[in-house]
Amino acid sequence: MPPIDPEPGEDDKLHEECGVFGVWNSIDAAAVTALGLHALQHRGQEATGIVSYDGDRFHSHRGLGLVGDNFSEPRVIAGLPGTRAVGHNRYATTGDTVLRNVQPLYADFEFGGLAVGHNGNLTNATALRRALVRRGCLFQSTTDSEVFIHLIAISLYSTVVDRLIDALKQVVGAYSLIALTSEALIGARDPLGVRPLILGRLGEGTGGWVLASETCALDIVGASFVRDVEPGEIVIIDDAGVRSIRPFSREKSRFCVFEYIYFARPDSMVEGRAVYEARKHIGAELARESHVPADVIVPVPDSGVPAAMGYASESGVPFELGIIRNHYVGRTFIEPTDVIRHLGVKLKHSANRAVLEGKRVILVDDSIVRGTTSQKIVEMVRQAGAAEVHLRISSPPTTHSCFYGIDTPERSKLLAARLNIEEMAALIGVDSLAFISIDGLYRALGEGKRNGDVPQFCDACFTGDYPIPVPDVTNADNRQLSLLTESR
Numbered sequence: 001m002p003p004i005d006p007e008p009g010e011d012d013k014l015h016e017e018c019g020v021f022g023v024w025n026s027i028d029a030a031a032v033t034a035l036g037l038h039a040l041q042h043r044g045q046e047a048t049g050i051v052s053y054d055g056d057r058f059h060s061h062r063g064l065g066l067v068g069d070n071f072s073e074p075r076v077i078a079g080l081p082g083t084r085a086v087g088h089n090r091y092a093t094t095g096d097t098v099l100r101n102v103q104p105l106y107a108d109f110e111f112g113g114l115a116v117g118h119n120g121n122l123t124n125a126t127a128l129r130r131a132l133v134r135r136g137c138l139f140q141s142t143t144d145s146e147v148f149i150h151l152i153a154i155s156l157y158s159t160v161v162d163r164l165i166d167a168l169k170q171v172v173g174a175y176s177l178i179a180l181t182s183e184a185l186i187g188a189r190d191p192l193g194v195r196p197l198i199l200g201r202l203g204e205g206t207g208g209w210v211l212a213s214e215t216c217a218l219d220i221v222g223a224s225f226v227r228d229v230e231p232g233e234i235v236i237i238d239d240a241g242v243r244s245i246r247p248f249s250r251e252k253s254r255f256c257v258f259e260y261i262y263f264a265r266p267d268s269m270v271e272g273r274a275v276y277e278a279r280k281h282i283g284a285e286l287a288r289e290s291h292v293p294a295d296v297i298v299p300v301p302d303s304g305v306p307a308a309m310g311y312a313s314e315s316g317v318p319f320e321l322g323i324i325r326n327h328y329v330g331r332t333f334i335e336p337t338d339v340i341r342h343l344g345v346k347l348k349h350s351a352n353r354a355v356l357e358g359k360r361v362i363l364v365d366d367s368i369v370r371g372t373t374s375q376k377i378v379e380m381v382r383q384a385g386a387a388e389v390h391l392r393i394s395s396p397p398t399t400h401s402c403f404y405g406i407d408t409p410e411r412s413k414l415l416a417a418r419l420n421i422e423e424m425a426a427l428i429g430v431d432s433l434a435f436i437s438i439d440g441l442y443r444a445l446g447e448g449k450r451n452g453d454v455p456q457f458c459d460a461c462f463t464g465d466y467p468i469p470v471p472d473v474t475n476a477d478n479r480q481l482s483l484l485t486e487s488r
Helices: 031-038 065-073 074-078 125-134 144-154 159-169 216-221 258-263 273-289 305-315 337-341 372-381 421-428 438-444
Strands: 019-025 047-053 058-064 084-089 106-107 112-122 173-181 185-189 200-201 208-212 224-228 234-238 241-245 294-300 323-325 349-351 359-364 388-392 432-435
Touching: 019 112, 019 173, 019 185, 019 216, 031 047, 031 065, 031 074, 031 084, 047 065, 047 112, 058 065, 058 112, 058 144, 065 074, 084 112, 084 173, 106 144, 112 125, 112 144, 112 208, 125 144, 144 159, 144 173, 159 173, 159 185, 159 234, 185 208, 200 216, 200 234, 208 216, 208 234, 258 273, 273 305, 273 388, 273 432, 294 305, 305 359, 337 432, 349 372, 359 372, 372 388, 372 421, 421 432
Parallel strands: 294 359, 359 388, 388 432
Antiparallel strands: 019 084, 019 208, 047 058, 047 084, 106 112, 112 173, 173 185, 185 234, 200 208, 200 224, 234 241, 323 349
16 A cells, blocks of 8 residues: 655644643742643643743743753743742644744733633634724734633723633633633633643642643642542632632533543543543453454554553453654654655654564554554554554544644544545555444443433544534534634
C-alpha cells in the first residue's frame, strides 16, 4: 500500500488544547504556578503564560514555547510578585502561534484588572465576535477566549462575578475557565462539564487554594485534592475561603471520554477515576473483544503503554517494549521535505528487533486519526522481522471532528470516516485491525453500557452525538469549526 502522506506540519495525534492553573494565598505564587503548568505541559506545548497579583498591581509574563523555556530563570519569577496567580499552557489548532494569542488574557476594567485562562471551545464564538465588533469592541487577539473579556466589559451588572455569569450565559460550548481579580480567584465549568477542572488545598491552615486542569498538577506543588469543580459550577476563592454558586440548571454530566483514553496524564485522578487504572481496564476489555493468537504484546509508546499492559494481563501474552521512543525529539530539525517527513517517525520511535523478529506481534495504540503514523510504525515493525502484525486500538474509530476543545482534523481527513475496518487494515498494512467497541469502552469505565438516550460521557468523536449545539458550524458532518477566530 502507498504511504498516507500528511499535509506539511500535520501531526497524526489528537491534541488537548490547553491546561489551566491558579493559586490563591501562597508565597511565591508565580513559582507554584510555573510548577503546576510544568505538570500540565502535556495539555499544551506551544505557548505559556502567568499573571500574578501582589495586592497592588498585576504582573504578566507570556511566551512561546515550553514552561521551562519561559519560567526557569529567577529574574522572570521575581518579576511576578504576589501571593496569587493564574497560568495557562496553550496548544494552537489553526494558524500561527503568536504572542498576542498567549493566555492568560488580561484587561483593565472599571472594577479593576482581570486575567482569564480558558480551556475549551466556544461554538458560537464567531457569531458573538461579529456582534461585539458591530458594537464597537476592538479585538486584540484571534482567540475565541477574548470573547469572555468583551462580554464582561459590556455587562451592565455591578460585580465581577455577576458580569462573569452574564458572559457565561451568552456563550455556547465546552470550557473550563480560571479568572483572577484583585479580590478573588474564580473557576468555572460549562453546564455539561465536558472539560476538566479540580480544586485543591495548599497545606492545612495556610489558607492556600489551587484550581487546575488535573490532579497531577496538585502533586508537584504539594497540594491535596479536595474535589472536582462540578458541571455548571462557579467556585469563588477569596480571603473568606471558598464558596460556590450555580447559575445554570443542573444537567447530566457529559465529561470528555477521551480524557481517559489519551489526554489526561496517567497519574491523574479524573472525575473520581484513576486514569492509569482506567486505561488498563480498557486494554483488558479490548483483549476480551478482539484477541488473536500472538507471541508478544507491544505498546506504541507512550500513550499505548497502560492499555497494552491491561491487554497483556487479560490475554496472558507477554508484554514487551518492542518499540523504543526517543524522548529528546522536539520539532524536526531538518527541512521537512517529503522524504524527511516519511522518515520522521524514526526520529521518535525505533524498533527493538530482538523482541520483534519472527514474532506474531499485537501492537496496542490509543487511536487512529489520519493513519499516517500507524502505517509507518507497522512498516518499521515488519522491517524488524515480525512474522505477523495485528493492530489493536483502545478507542472506538474516530469518525467525527470534535468542536469542544480537542484538535481534530476536518472529518474528510479522518481515516475511519472514509474507510471501513478492512480497508483501514489494508491501507495501514496489518494482518488484522480492531478497535474497542463503544459499549466495551463504557464497560471498561465501569458504566455497564452506553446510555443511548443521554450518554454518560461526551463521545461525539466516535458517535457523532454532539451534546452541545455548534452554531458556528455550517456542516457538522464534513467540517471542523468554521471559526474566523483561532482556537486555543
